[in-house]
Amino acid sequence: MKTKVLIVDDSALVRGLMTEILSADPQIEVVGVASDPYVARDKIKQLHPDVLTLDVEMPRMDGLTFLDNLMRLHPMPVLMVSSLTEAGADVTLQALELGAVDFVTKPKLDVRAGLNAYADQLREKVRTIGRARPRNARSSTGVAPRLRRPFRTTDRLIAIGASTGGTEAIREVLERMPPDGPAVVITQHIPAAFSGPFAARLNRTSAMSVCEAQDGQPIVPGHAYVAPGDRHLLVARDGARYVCRLSDGAPVNRHRPSVDVMFDSLARHAGANVAAAVLTGMGDDGARGLLALRETGARTLVQDEASSIVWGMPGAAHKLGAAERVLPLDAIAEQLLNDAAA
Structure with missing residues (x-):
């Protein structure tokens, strides 16, 4: 039809x-x-x-x-x-x-x-x-109260990947994060001219400090880092801390930035310290990277079909066995915080 x-x-x-x-x-x-x-x-x-x-x-x-x-x-x-x-x-x-x-x-x-x-x-x-x-x-829950969790370490990270419908899904997740929560790294499929304004809008609506990631930038709690629209965002170790690394490498799964690229770097350098989510999006970017994270002991989840605008990326990750949990959008922030505090 x-x-x-x-x-x-x-x-x-x-x-x-x-x-x-x-x-x-x-x-x-x-x-x-x-x-x-x-x-x-x-x-x-x-x-x-x-x-x-x-x-x-x-x-x-x-x-x-x-x-x-x-x-x-x-x-x-x-x-x-x-x-x-x-x-x-x-x-x-x-x-x-x-x-x-x-x-x-x-x-x-x-x-x-x-x-x-x-x-x-x-x-x-x-x-x-x-x-x-x-x-x-779909049903809308509005802006929920920000959640608080006791964080025993500063080396826990939250990672989010999304595409179609992701700008609003990410906004909803970040609005529920406390100002002192674990650092969040974000790859959203978005053109270069849009990633800066996107990060600025998130910064206005979130208690966390949100910015477009810069190469070599330290990753610290209470902050969220958005991949630039024409560069891959990777996470690397620099001594005892994490830093952002940006790459002009070839597109992966037709995308730059690619969720798989970010997740793969986290699997190598952070492993079990990561709580990761794949949200609404077209295609299958992020599925293999989420599986790599799960195999290192990271906690993994995907957005469910009912609350996704497009269940391509989360559906592909679920089919691959990469996700421990499948959750509606309004439950994802709390679960990520629980996983990061575990």
Whole structure:
């Protein structure tokens, strides 16, 4: 059965290019296009699309206002189309917070070449989120009180890997962490222009200090470190302490940063001192690395299917036998803290 798509963008060029790109996939049917949210609202009622692609800057109503209304009144999978700028990144992260499932980047210059460069990714994301669960369609627990655990050592680490839907899942986990909890290292599949704003948003909502990781940076309790969007994040030993190492190595599982790369470094240098989780995401990155961690004595878990937007990465890790536990998102922070305190 084909995934039916409605394209919402004020640019006739972009609407035409995206129609051409998506229609090249036999599993996708572009059922319509809309130049602004008011037209889109009527076409959603007429055409019943499975997926909406949505621009941010549009006439008559901006994309965020429309998305907020849509998720309250008619939740459905939405793929944002955003520019490769820091301002665009912040708006995109707001869209994900409002309920969009994922995003693709749209360069401001040479849009035709830029979108064609993302053609395979665009088609893959549309196919995937056509099967996704809109976040507002699931139960929401809100922000839970931060948890506290007695930590006997400073050498315990928490590691989190995620992809599609992960920006909001990671935010929810970090919001529950205490300010003096074990250090957290994070690999989220995200473009380079977005990882800095993503870390900044996490820093504003978490009691921990959150930053984009830097090469050689000491890893200390009460802090969380986000992999830069175009570099692998590894954890290494430097005497008695852990430090961040960044690598420009080739993509692994088509990703840089890669969750497997981070988990493998933790298996080598931290082993049983790690509590690790794979959250919602497309593909299988992190599955083999989580298994390597479990084999060293690390505590491992994955997000369950019901609370995941896409159960690709956690499902692959579960199938491989890499996870000790499968838990809903709202139980993951507490379990990671329990495992780190054990």
